[in-house]
Amino acid sequence: MAAPKKGRSASSQSKPGRSLALILIAIVALTGGMFLSGHTTPRLGIDLAGGTSITLTAKNEPGQPNAINKTNMDTAVDIMNRRVNGLGVSEAEVQTQGSDNIIVNIPKGTNSEQARKQVGTTAKLYFRPVLAVEPQGVAATPTPTPSASTSGSPSPSASKSGAKATSSSSASPSPSVSTTSQGRPVTDALKADATPTPSGAPSTPASASPSASTAPDPATAALQAKYAALDCTKKAVRAVTGDGVKPSEPTVACGKDSTGQWQKFILGPAEVSGTEVKKAQATFDTQGAAGWQVNMDFTSKGSKQFGEVTTRLAQSQPPQNQFGIVLDGEVVSNPAVNTAITGGSAQITGSFDQTEAQDLANMLSYGALPLTFHESSVTTVTAALGGEQLHAGLIAGGIGLALVVIYLVAYYRGLSVIAIASLLVSAALTYVIMALLGPAIGFALNLPAVCGAIVAIGITADSFIVFFERIRDEIREGRSLRPAVERAWPRARRTILVSDFVSFLAAAVLFIVTVGKVQGFAFTLGLTTVLDVVVVFFFTKPLMTILARKKFFAEGHRWSGLDPQRLGAQPPIRRTRRASAPVDMKEA
Numbered sequence: 001m002a003a004p005k006k007g008r009s010a011s012s013q014s015k016p017g018r019s020l021a022l023i024l025i026a027i028v029a030l031t032g033g034m035f036l037s038g039h040t041t042p043r044l045g046i047d048l049a050g051g052t053s054i055t056l057t058a059k060n061e062p063g064q065p066n067a068i069n070k071t072n073m074d075t076a077v078d079i080m081n082r083r084v085n086g087l088g089v090s091e092a093e094v095q096t097q098g099s100d101n102i103i104v105n106i107p108k109g110t111n112s113e114q115a116r117k118q119v120g121t122t123a124k125l126y127f128r129p130v131l132a133v134e135p136q137g138v139a140a141t142p143t144p145t146p147s148a149s150t151s152g153s154p155s156p157s158a159s160k161s162g163a164k165a166t167s168s169s170s171a172s173p174s175p176s177v178s179t180t181s182q183g184r185p186v187t188d189a190l191k192a193d194a195t196p197t198p199s200g201a202p203s204t205p206a207s208a209s210p211s212a213s214t215a216p217d218p219a220t221a222a223l224q225a226k227y228a229a230l231d232c233t234k235k236a237v238r239a240v241t242g243d244g245v246k247p248s249e250p251t252v253a254c255g256k257d258s259t260g261q262w263q264k265f266i267l268g269p270a271e272v273s274g275t276e277v278k279k280a281q282a283t284f285d286t287q288g289a290a291g292w293q294v295n296m297d298f299t300s301k302g303s304k305q306f307g308e309v310t311t312r313l314a315q316s317q318p319p320q321n322q323f324g325i326v327l328d329g330e331v332v333s334n335p336a337v338n339t340a341i342t343g344g345s346a347q348i349t350g351s352f353d354q355t356e357a358q359d360l361a362n363m364l365s366y367g368a369l370p371l372t373f374h375e376s377s378v379t380t381v382t383a384a385l386g387g388e389q390l391h392a393g394l395i396a397g398g399i400g401l402a403l404v405v406i407y408l409v410a411y412y413r414g415l416s417v418i419a420i421a422s423l424l425v426s427a428a429l430t431y432v433i434m435a436l437l438g439p440a441i442g443f444a445l446n447l448p449a450v451c452g453a454i455v456a457i458g459i460t461a462d463s464f465i466v467f468f469e470r471i472r473d474e475i476r477e478g479r480s481l482r483p484a485v486e487r488a489w490p491r492a493r494r495t496i497l498v499s500d501f502v503s504f505l506a507a508a509v510l511f512i513v514t515v516g517k518v519q520g521f522a523f524t525l526g527l528t529t530v531l532d533v534v535v536v537f538f539f540t541k542p543l544m545t546i547l548a549r550k551k552f553f554a555e556g557h558r559w560s561g562l563d564p565q566r567l568g569a570q571p572p573i574r575r576t577r578r579a580s581a582p583v584d585m586k587e588a
Contacts, residue, residue, distance in 0.1 A: 016542030023425065023538040030432045042431070043438030044107065045446030045520065046093060048390050051107040052380055056373040058100040068100050072371050077102060093517070102373065107444045124372070125274025125364065126247060127306070128267035129313060130322040130334055136232045136254075136262040223266070227252045232262035239374075242329025247273070253324065255331030258351060265331055267324050271309040274327075276302025280364035282357035285349070292357035293349040296364060303344035311340040327363050393447060397454045404461050412468055413561035414553060419464040422540045426460050429531050434524075448521035456528030459503055463536045466499075467492040467544070468561075475562060476569050481548045489541060496536055504529045 034040055043049075058068045058076070073096050080102065081094040093105040231237050232254035245251040247270035257263055279297040298306055313321045314337050321338070324331040335348050348360070401423075408416035430453060437443035470492040474484035507526035511519050547553050556563045 016545040019538045019542040034432050034435050039435055039439050042434040042445040045444040046105040046107045047446050054104040054378050055376040056102045057376045058371045058373055076371055126270035126326045127272040128270050128324045128326050130319045130324050131268055132266040133319045227266055230264045232264050253331050272305045277364050280361040282361040290349045292352040292354055293347050294357055294361045296346045298344050307342035310337045313337040314339050393450050413559050415468050415561040418543050422535050425539050426531055426535045446517050446520045448517045449524040452521040452524030460532045463496045466495050472567055476567050481554050485548045500529050500533050
């Protein structure tokens with residue numbers, strides 16, 4: 001029974017070069033990928049490299065003078081934090097300041113414009129029926145346009161080319177051709193479609209040819225004047241378009257079409273609130289060749305409301321068969337409805353690309369903030385700690401590493417070469433992976449993350465010490481080095497795995513239950529713990545196996561760290577045959 005076991009041991013000792021070659025190939029491949037990507041340094045967080053700071057000020061909504069409170073502000077911070085920290089490691093900071101301000105710090109290297117849009121669109125989300133739409137600065141003429149569900153071709157009244165809303169469980173409706181009211185005079189559109197009811201209930205489409213003798217009431221006249229004066233090409237005008245408008249009132253708004261041209265809308269009272277959207281997700285339709293689309297699921301209340309409005313809109317002509325998705329006073333999408341959607345789920349399709357579909361889904365998911373915010377200031381800030389603090393932190397890490405190396409050299413002597421080489425391999429892997437994770441998932445290295453990397457030095461060194469001490473124990477029992485290495489490894493391996501599992505579990509829990517900078521510490525600690533296992537298994541153990549064959553270590557040189565005499569080794573126990581008792585010869 002001993003022979004097969006010895007054979008397996010010999011086989012494992014004869015192939016350590018494969019493990020070393022494998023980890024060398026991995027390092028070369030990752031380093032090559034780092035240089036090919038053009039990101040040769042880790043992306044730094046706001047406290048080390050500076051970035052963009054946005055100050056958002058909360059505003060009470062009409063009829064809600066006490067909306068600004070700690071509960072609502074905390075909810076707004078949580079939603080904004082989810083928007084800008086989708087993966088949890090991009091290190092954007094979202095925190096309250098005072099009673100009505102929220103500060104958002106976006107690290108340098110992040111797409112600050114996209115982040116500003118995600119954070120800045122903080123008003124409540126509403127679904128409003130479209131009553132009239134007109135391209136800004138273009139004289140429109142009545143032209144027959146196909147329904148958006150016909151072929152997905154661009155519609156002049158849609159903010160997204162071919163955008164449509166359909167039930168996720170229903171088939172495409174039959175094609176229809178209708179005349180758009182986009183080119184009608186503004187007065188006629190208001191008379192026919194935008195006359196608000198005293199109760200604020202949604203207005204129903206009227207005849208396409210209203211009587212010219214009907215005089216608009218004061219509310220309609222004011223809305224008409226506001227629509228006529230609206231210039232969506234001016235940012236200052238767009239910023240205040242939806243201010244002070246209640247959900248139960250019709251309003252005017254701005255939005256972009258598929259070519260990026262601004263167009264202005266008359267919208268009816270809100271039919272569905274964004275709080276009724278239970279889930280929104282961007283998906284790619286591989287079966288129907290519809291491309292990127294946004295799937296929406298509503299609550300039970302929202303499903304009923306959405307079914308009622310789509311039933312009514314499906315019977316109207318363009319553009320009154322559209323509903324505007326209004327966020328922060330801007331129409332982010334206005335899909336057409338061709339059939340009633342009553343199942344609680346809907347799809348918004350059109351000529352979306354991946355980014356547009358994901359942004360729309362994100363707005364639908366997290367758009368319903370309990371407060372309205374506006375940007376008070378947007379500034380570029382210097383590093384919170386600055387280059388000097390980073391330099392000081394790196395010096396502290398270097399001093400700690402130097403002390404570990406001095407200890408290893410003094411106590412383990414020749415074995416310290418293996419430990420130092422393993423530390424260098426671990427450091428190289430950590431640096432390259434961090435540099436690649438910046439552009440890949442938005443990972444930003446902040447000061448707590450640097451601390452996590454420094455702590456990892458001790459975790460990695462501890463694994464080497466466990467292995468070395470197991471080898472020394474075997475030598476103290478009288479075994480030679482090569483058998484001692486192979487006998488020590490299974491025991492050391494179990495200890496290392498248990499220790500690293502506990503460290504990784506702590507890092508994972510810390511990453512899940514925290515946000516912001518602390519997550520950077522947890523992420524780095526977890527990453528370096530995993531790399532510790534990789535280095536010990538694929539570098540430290542194979543290197544130790546190879547060096548155990550060298551005369552310097554195998555014969556226990558006094559500077560090898562494995563001198564049997566210095567370790568107090570016991571001489572091997574040898575079995576000897578007992579001498580037989582002398583036999584006296586007697587004469588017979």
